[in-house]
Amino acid sequence: MPKTQFAVEMGMGTDLRGADPTKAACRAVHDALHRNYLTIGPAFGFPKEAMIVDIRVGVSDPAAVDLARIRAEAPYGQVSAEAVPGGALFEMNGNPVLVANAIVTVSFDVETGDAA
Numbered sequence: 001m002p003k004t005q006f007a008v009e010m011g012m013g014t015d016l017r018g019a020d021p022t023k024a025a026c027r028a029v030h031d032a033l034h035r036n037y038l039t040i041g042p043a044f045g046f047p048k049e050a051m052i053v054d055i056r057v058g059v060s061d062p063a064a065v066d067l068a069r070i071r072a073e074a075p076y077g078q079v080s081a082e083a084v085p086g087g088a089l090f091e092m093n094g095n096p097v098l099v100a101n102a103i104v105t106v107s108f109d110v111e112t113g114d115a116a
């Protein structure tokens with residue numbers, strides 16, 4: 001069955017002192033996921049576990065991100081995560097400040113009704 005996207009959410013997270021890209025990325029994913037309550041799956045008869053959750057986080061050092069912790073932010077579904085260059089890293093009052101951005105998409109495998 002084809003993968004059909006049902007929702008896209010964006011979030012932002014920071015680490016104001018430690019410049020930990022995983023911490024900032026987890027906060028960004030949490031921010032994105034907790035902006036809404038998806039009812040579309042149950043409305044079409046899909047269980048929560050059937051969600052396909054794709055997470056992309058932008059941080060200044062993608063290689064330093066613990067992707068298992070990023071995937072663990074999603075409460076259910078088939079979750080994939082990737083870290084890409086993005087976000088921001090700067091200094092404020094002598095402290096490193098790291099900003100991460102996340103895009104989370106939710107999809108389901110659905111029949112489209114198109115004849116082949």
